[in-house]
Amino acid sequence: MNIFNKYPYIVVEGPIGSGKSTLARLLANQFNANMFSEKAERNPFLPKFYEDMKHYALPTQLFFLFQRANQISELKQNDFFRNGVVADFFLQKDPIFARLNLDNEEFKLYDQIYRHLEIKAPTPDLVIYLQTPVDLLRARVEKRNIGYEQKISTEYLERIAESYSSYFHNDHNSNVLIVNNESLDILKDKSSLNMLIERILSISSIREYFNPRLT
Template sequence: MQLMERFPYIVVEGPIGSGKTTLARKLADRYNAQLLVEQAEANPFLTRFYQEPGRYALQTQLFFLFQRANQLRELAQRDLFGAATVADFFLEKDPLFARITLDNQEFQLYRQIFQHLQVQAPAPDLVIYLQTPLDALQERVQQRNISYEQNISRDYLHKLSDVYSEFFHQYDAAPLLIVNNDKLNIATEEASLTLLIERIMQMRGRREFFNPNLQ
């Protein structure tokens, strides 16, 4: 049995710089699966958000919320979840960003809109959480050399990393593999991707951990 036969809908998650999009693309390419990725470059507020977070946080967050909800709704309507799908986001994580970027009144408004959307997306068959140390996140963001990301502060990355850890510490809606992503070079080493796939296929429980540093 191949990976996508066992897990037809896989979500890869992690903070910015964790390599989630790279891994999602590589899995989709290897198994000829439908790829669903965030489209950050389409958000007209994102550059301004990293320059003035307090001023543009709500606009940035709501744009992403509607974008992601529309992507999932379109897939559900076209019944493409019948085919193998790999995504680098799921809607459940959207409030994580909102919680650390919005003030209390803005967050309450965001929550009302989030709940009103009621997007009916199927639960993933597998979630891969790329748990990445703060230093590695910061280094990878710098290496990507995307202009607007160079304004991301270490403090913001630290808060983001913390809320991800807290979220996945409690997450139990789908099988979850937590990956120590410090030394896993998916982007440049095909052997790392193969090693990860082998570990996924060994999963037997709903919540497991993979530390390739100990292999």
């Protein structure tokens, strides 16, 4: 069965290094769905942000906000949903990072702009949250060897992971599958992807958990 018949719009989310883009791409290929990618590398402020977070947090965040607003607009205007859509980001991640990285005055400005844009983002039918241990995030960031990402501290990864976890366990109010990502090696083990697909098809409530080690 095609998971996009059950959930036409799926978002895969998680901290940097969680494998969200990889999983989204695999699901798109598996079911011939449309892939909608964040394209974080297009943000010209991002390398500078990892050099000096305090100085470049606001322009980095505002660039992402406008970029995501344009992408959401594109998603709504085109017939992407005919074969299903899987994305490796959703708009709700933007305030998560804004609260994490901006000081109080900067966040007030950001919030004014966010509200002024009045972005009407479609609600995902399902969000797959890849809850990933920080040491695994660290190892994956180092392995993919993107220059500016090597400046990311373990402390910052911990703060991101905590912010994501808090959001999905307490604030997210639509369908979510929280996946223990520690043992889910979808690149090396085809059975892991199949196991996840089977778990998605068996979802019956708004918030569910998947721990592959227990299956």
